[in-house]
Amino acid sequence: MSVKPHFETVKSFADVPMTNSVETQSFLEASDGLVEMFDLFGSGVFGFVQSDLRSNINGVRKRYEAWKDKSGTLEVLVASEFQEEGSSRYATACLVRLTRGLSLTCKALQHMQSDRSLSLHVCFKRSYDEVLRHHHSFVIRSVVSVAIRAVPYRRDFYERLAQGASPEKLDEDLAKWLAGLDVIVRRISEFLEKGGYGRV
Numbered sequence: 001m002s003v004k005p006h007f008e009t010v011k012s013f014a015d016v017p018m019t020n021s022v023e024t025q026s027f028l029e030a031s032d033g034l035v036e037m038f039d040l041f042g043s044g045v046f047g048f049v050q051s052d053l054r055s056n057i058n059g060v061r062k063r064y065e066a067w068k069d070k071s072g073t074l075e076v077l078v079a080s081e082f083q084e085e086g087s088s089r090y091a092t093a094c095l096v097r098l099t100r101g102l103s104l105t106c107k108a109l110q111h112m113q114s115d116r117s118l119s120l121h122v123c124f125k126r127s128y129d130e131v132l133r134h135h136h137s138f139v140i141r142s143v144v145s146v147a148i149r150a151v152p153y154r155r156d157f158y159e160r161l162a163q164g165a166s167p168e169k170l171d172e173d174l175a176k177w178l179a180g181l182d183v184i185v186r187r188i189s190e191f192l193e194k195g196g197y198g199r200v
Contacts, residue, residue, distance in 0.1 A: 005165040006037060007173035014180030021073035022184055024064050031057050031098065034105060034181075040160040041152055048143065053101045059094030074188060078197050096198035099188050103200060104131045106181045112154065113174065120154045 010033025016026040035057070038050045063081065064071040070080035078092045108127035111118060125148050136144065151157070162170040189200040 003163045005163045005170065005173065006040065006161045007170075007177055009033075010036060012173075012177045012180055013184055014176045016180060016184060018184070018187070021075040022187060024060070024071050024074055024077055027074060027184065028057055028061050028064065030180075031102065034102065037105075037161075040157060048147065049101065049104075053098065056094040056098035056101065060091050060098065063091035075191055078192070078195070082195075082197065092192075092197050095188070096192060096200060099185060099192070099200045100132055100135070102181060103185045103189070104128060106178060106185055107131060109174065109178055110182070113171075113178065118154075120157055121148050121151045124148045124151055 011026065011029040012033075013027075013030045016030050017023040031053070035050050035053045038053075060074075060077070063077060067077075067080065071077040074095060078095065081087050081089055081092050104124075104127050106127075107130055108120075108124045111123035111126055112120060125145075128144055128148060132144075152160075158167070158170065161174070165173075185200075192198045192200060
């Protein structure tokens with residue numbers, strides 16, 4: 001039985017409905033697909049990243065499932081949580097951290113696509129320095145540094161993503177997925193910061 005290319009097995013961020021806001025359920029499904037992508041790195045290299053992403057996805061999902069009428073879009077979900085008296089605002093905090101993780105992945109893969117000579121670990125190192133480094137203590141930075149050095153070779157990662165599909169098809173699917181992810185990360189980041197809900 002042949003395995004399908006990764007981007008044919010998950011919801012693309014390019015397919016998340018966005019008119020004036022980001023649809024929550026589709027966003028969560030696409031985020032689940034991003035977490036699965038880290039499995040392609042093999043040997044639990046980014047296990048701690050996956051664990052953090054899953055935890056934050058679950059935090060947003062729990063709020064969505066409990067308050068569907070007030071959570072159809074991420075923007076409505078956050079605004080309604082902030083309006084509740086005595087709310088811990090847990091889902092919003094999860095969304096902030098999740099968006100950071102999405103931004104880390106997005107920027108790393110954008111570096112990978114824009115400069116074909118860069119190794120994958122350099123792409124993730126640059127992205128980490130841009131997005132997350134300033135949020136972490138020295139100890140966490142050390143752990144991340146070790147994990148980044150252990151990412152697979154760029155060629156191996158591409159092969160795992162493609163699962164036999166042509167390089168052209170992979171590039172097309174990845175570019176579409178990244179473009180959708182980039183728009184969502186920018187939109188959520190701007191919404192959170194402008195509304196005083198949190199800073200990515």
